[in-house]
Amino acid sequence: MNIYQLSKRLETVAEYIPKHSTVADIGSDHAYLPCYAVKKGLAKAAVAGEIAEGPFQSAKKQVQSSELEHLIDVRKGDGLEVIAKGEVDCIVIAGMGGSLIASILEAGKEKLPGVSRLILQPNVGSGQVREWLLKNGWEIVDEQILEEDAKIYEIIVAEKGDPYRPYDQLEAGILMGPILLKKKNDAFYQKWKHEYEKWGNILNQLNKAESPDKTVEKRTELMKKRNLVKEALGL
Numbered sequence: 077m078n079i080y081q082l083s084k085r086l087e088t089v090a091e092y093i094p095k096h097s098t099v100a101d102i103g104s105d106h107a108y109l110p111c112y113a114v115k116k117g118l119a120k121a122a123v124a125g126e127i128a129e130g131p132f133q134s135a136k137k138q139v140q141s142s143e144l145e146h147l148i149d150v151r152k153g154d155g156l157e158v159i160a161k162g163e164v165d166c167i168v169i170a171g172m173g174g175s176l177i178a179s180i181l182e183a184g185k186e187k188l189p190g191v192s193r194l195i196l197q198p199n200v201g202s203g204q205v206r207e208w209l210l211k212n213g214w215e216i217v218d219e220q221i222l223e224e225d226a227k228i229y230e231i232i233v234a235e236k237g238d239p240y241r242p243y244d245q246l247e248a249g250i251l252m253g254p255i256l257l258k259k260k261n262d263a264f265y266q267k268w269k270h271e272y273e274k275w276g277n278i279l280n281q282l283n284k285a286e287s288p289d290k291t292v293e294k295r296t297e298l299m300k301k302r303n304l305v306k307e308a309l310g311l
Contacts, residue, residue, distance in 0.1 A: 078108065079112045079142055080112070080115070082112050083224060084222060085170075086109050092193070092195045093119055094165070094192065095118060096120045098120060098121045099122045099123075100125060101123070101124050101170075102158070102168065102180060103170070104150075105134065106131070107139050109170070110139075110148050111139060115142070122147065124148055124150045127154050127155075129152070167188075167195070168196075168197075170195070170231075171197060172198065173200050173201050174199075174201025177196055178207070181194075194214060194233070196231070197230070197232070202230045209234050210240070213239055216255060217234060219253045219259075222263050223266065228267045247304060252304070257308060275301060279295060279302075
């Protein structure tokens with residue numbers, strides 16, 4: 077992977093960057109995404125944010141070697157503290173857990189006025205991202221689910237608006253994605269069949285537990301999720 081040839085996951089993320097926007101890539105790693113976005117003319121400028129020293133230095137080197145220092149600012153800091161309010165109009169947070177993405181957005185809420193789009197790619201826990209968006213007035217305008225190197229990734233694109241608009245069934249939508257539920261591509265079926273079977277195995281183990289009364293809450297939650305998936309997949 078380099079700034080001219082991103083992974084399928086990051087290339088799909090990049091497709092959602094609005095033309096001529098100023099984008100912040102939080103947890104930028106090697107800064108491949110902002111370099112690609114600026115080189116391709118998707119973004120006019122970018123901020124690459126990194127909290128760890130190693131990736132921060134890697135991002136700086138990449139931006140320098142790409143001769144993009146005048147357009148991409150590499151900054152070290154935690155989450156959205158690397159940007160000022162009103163400085164960017166698009167924020168990308170990709171390649172983290174959903175709970176971490178939600179906590180970054182929550183901690184940096186005061187930086188979000190003026191941001192027109194969030195592009196979020198949780199590796200796990202996408203439901204926690206959707207719950208945060210729902211509570212904070214962000215409408216999901218598109219979603220993608222794709223497979224790459226035997227892993228399945230979800231991408232959630234949100235803009236300020238009516239957070240309930242994309243949802244027909246709220247619980248199923250939070251779990252599986254309101255737009256992904258309409259698209260239902262191969263990666264969607266693959267992911268949720270796997271989860272359905274995995275939860276079934278966990279339920280079997282819990283049912284055999286010596287103190288079943290202690291696992292009632294967990295079993296109820298798993299059965300509820302399995303029922304939502306069963307209905308969505310037509311199992």
